[in-house]
Amino acid sequence: MSSRAWQLESAQRLVAGRGRIVVEFFDPGASRSLPWVKRPQAAALLAAAAEPDRGFDAVVVGEVERAFAGGGARRII
Structure with a gap:
């Protein structure tokens, strides 16, 4: 199973039972060591999250270790 597939699963x-996934942001082949702003889809998520009419009200991360490696959470909060 691909990384995207098991993270989506x-x-x-x-x-x-709580909601539904309405949009995906996934950077195939992008190193988790890169800051979010240097990953195209992660940067797109940050931009979308800043929009008041973004079309989603929560973010679900398939694997926390991949998403926030290298202090990524500290850089976006």
């Missing part, structure tokens, strides 16, 4: 299990 994990996210779907998490939201089951």
Whole structure:
């Protein structure tokens, strides 16, 4: 199973019965050591999250270690 597939599956299990996934942001081949602003889809997520009419009200991360490696959480908060 691909990285995207198992992360999406994990996210779907998490939201089951609570909501639905309406958009995906996934950077294939992008190193988790790169800051979010240097990952095209992660940067797109940051931009979308700043929009008041973004079309989603929560973010579900398929694997926390991949998403926030290298202090990524500190850089976006």
